[in-house]
Amino acid sequence: MNVGPLYLVTDRSLTRGRPLEEVVARAVQGGVTVVQLREKEAPTRSFVELARQLKALLALSGVPLLINDRVDLALAVGADGVHIGQEDLPYPLARQLLGPRALIGLSVETEAQVLAAEDCDLAYLGVSPIFPTPTKTDTRGSWGLDGLARVRRLSRHPLVAIGGLNAANAGAAVTAGADSIAVVSAICLAEDPREAATTLSAIIRQALAARRKERPV
Amino acid sequence: MNVGPLYLVTDRSLTRGRPLEEVVARAVQGGVTVVQLREKEAPTRSFVELARQLKALLALSGVPLLINDRVDLALAVGADGVHIGQEDLPYPLARQLLGPRALIGLSVETEAQVLAAEDCDLAYLGVSPIFPTPTKTDTRGSWGLDGLARVRRLSRHPLVAIGGLNAANAGAAVTAGADSIAVVSAICLAEDPREAATTLSAIIRQALAARRKERPV
Numbered sequence: 496m497n498v499g500p501l502y503l504v505t506d507r508s509l510t511r512g513r514p515l516e517e518v519v520a521r522a523v524q525g526g527v528t529v530v531q532l533r534e535k536e537a538p539t540r541s542f543v544e545l546a547r548q549l550k551a552l553l554a555l556s557g558v559p560l561l562i563n564d565r566v567d568l569a570l571a572v573g574a575d576g577v578h579i580g581q582e583d584l585p586y587p588l589a590r591q592l593l594g595p596r597a598l599i600g601l602s603v604e605t606e607a608q609v610l611a612a613e614d615c616d617l618a619y620l621g622v623s624p625i626f627p628t629p630t631k632t633d634t635r636g637s638w639g640l641d642g643l644a645r646v647r648r649l650s651r652h653p654l655v656a657i658g659g660l661n662a663a664n665a666g667a668a669v670t671a672g673a674d675s676i677a678v679v680s681a682i683c684l685a686e687d688p689r690e691a692a693t694t695l696s697a698i699i700r701q702a703l704a705a706r707r708k709e710r711p712v
Numbered sequence: 713m714n715v716g717p718l719y720l721v722t723d724r725s726l727t728r729g730r731p732l733e734e735v736v737a738r739a740v741q742g743g744v745t746v747v748q749l750r751e752k753e754a755p756t757r758s759f760v761e762l763a764r765q766l767k768a769l770l771a772l773s774g775v776p777l778l779i780n781d782r783v784d785l786a787l788a789v790g791a792d793g794v795h796i797g798q799e800d801l802p803y804p805l806a807r808q809l810l811g812p813r814a815l816i817g818l819s820v821e822t823e824a825q826v827l828a829a830e831d832c833d834l835a836y837l838g839v840s841p842i843f844p845t846p847t848k849t850d851t852r853g854s855w856g857l858d859g860l861a862r863v864r865r866l867s868r869h870p871l872v873a874i875g876g877l878n879a880a881n882a883g884a885a886v887t888a889g890a891d892s893i894a895v896v897s898a899i900c901l902a903e904d905p906r907e908a909a910t911t912l913s914a915i916i917r918q919a920l921a922a923r924r925k926e927r928p929v
Contacts, residue, residue, distance in 0.1 A: 538799035539781055564756055567784035571805040582755035588788040 498559065498598065498619055499528025500699045501692060502655050502677035505549075506533065509683040516548050518688045523556050525692025527682070528675075531578050531600075533563035546572040559598060566592050576600070576618060581608060586615045600655065604636075609649045617652050619675065624658020625668060628679075640671040647672025662694050669702035715776065715815065715836055716745025717916045718909060719872050719894035722766075723750065726900040733765050735905045740773050742909025744899070745892075748795050748817075750780035763789040776815060783809050793817070793835060798825060803832045817872065821853075826866045834869050836892065841875020842885060845896075857888040864889025879911050886919035 503522050510518045519530055532549055534542045546562060550572045553560050559575035562568050564583045569576065576598030579589055589599055598618035603609045612620055624637045638646065643656055656673035661681040668676055676699050685691035720739050727735045736747055749766055751759045763779060767789045770777050776792035779785050781800045786793060793815030796806055806816055815835035820826045829837055841854045855863065860873055873890035878898040885893055893916050902908035 539801055540799045543801060543805070565782075565784065567782065567787070567801060567809060570784070570809055571801060582757045584756055584760060584784060584788060588760070592784055592787055 498675055500675050501527050501696045502529045502675050503527040503682055504531045504533050504677055504679045506679050506683055509680050518683055520552055521689040522682050522692045523558050525689035526696030527692050529559050531561040543568050543571055609646050619653040619655045620650055621655045621657050622646050625656045626659025628659040643671040665695055666698050666702040669699055715892055717892050718744050718913045719746045719892050720744040720899055721748045721750050721894055721896045723896050723900055726897050735900055737769055738906040739899050739909045740775050742906035743913030744909050746776050748778040748780055760785050760788055826863050836870040836872045837867055838872045838874050839863050842873045843876025845876040860888040882915050883919040886916055
């Protein structure tokens with residue numbers, strides 16, 4: 496299962512007060528192809544309840560749900576996989592607990608991490624952050640589009656670009672090598688998350704098509 | 713497997729700067745019968761590394777290791793079980809993920825929670841907090857010894873008393889109905905954690921013996 500070109504990472508503090516389920520539902524209508532539930536502050540109980548709601552909602556559309564970090568919650572709600580960072584459960588343990596079919600994505604912040612990830616059976620590498628971003632502050636600097644292009648040359652994995660991406664720069668990130676664009680605020684904070692997703696989706700798919708034309712596989 | 717009479721809950725910020733493994737090792741030498749690793753702030757990666765170290769250390773003595781909240785980490789390191797609070801993963805999900813042999817302890821803060829827990833297959837109820845305590849601030853008031861005695865009458869489960877317990881009041885908590893006394897600072901902050909555990913262990917065992925004499929089963 497592929498995560499597809501438009502990847503939504505949730506943030507309950509960035510929904511303009513709207514319920515997260517509503518924002519996610521609208522975003523999926525607009526073309527989001529995978530959703531990662533990220534809850535760094537919430538108690539486990541409310542995290543698991545939200546995960547269950549999103550899983551039910553996404554099951555209707557076939558869009559996979561990934562859980563940030565908490566492998567137990569992914570197992571508990573029957574999510575499709577997890578996204579792990581370098582400070583989360585190590586990949587081999589996550590894979591062992593989740594089994595061979597789960598989608599596991601891994602954030603990379605350095606070239607050494609990119610190379611170390613080559614042996615892992617990953618759904619994607621999260622190249623993070625591409626640009627400086629206020630929604631994730633525990634990272635070590637940003638890759639930029641040049642860095643993204645370097646990761647593209649180093650890695651066999653699909654690449655999800657994340658961090659400071661929006662309709663204005665998503666196309667350039669795809670041209671530099673991203674297979675998928677992850678956003679938080681570009682959809683969650685949008686007045687109409689569906690319309691924002693539709694626009695982003697069209698831009699990304701167009702850039703992917705242009706790249707395939709230029710560099711046929 | 714029983715958790716035994718002296719239950720250590722870890723807190724890395726309360727070790728007087730000593731490595732947690734050292735404090736735990738000394739405490740086990742002094743008679744601690746179960747260890748719960750609690751890490752509310754640490755990144756998952758360092759939590760799992762610490763859990764692994766403690767599991768290796770405790771395996772030598774046969775003292776069970778419980779992990780606070782994180783079922784995935786318990787599975788990852790082969791811990792003996794988990795301690796869950798009312799805001800953590802619901803009991804049925806934790807049991808399903810951990811299997812029938814795992815030890816699961818549950819914190820209760822109200823009588824309604826005590827009654828709801830009767831249907832669960834628990835290693836113990838954590839009656840929390842008995843007295844007000846600075847190491848756990850997210851609770852709803854304290855049970856007191858009267859409250860602990862009420863829980864004793866309501867529940868079929870072994871009771872672990874936690875919150876503000878030390879050598880001065882552990883005996884009274886046992887007399888009121890506790891089968892086990894959980895401490896954080898009474899051992900972690902002690903100049904000699906081994907000696908503190910030895911003293912507590914003797915007090916608790918004496919009170920348990922006196923209770924058995926008074927109310928033979």
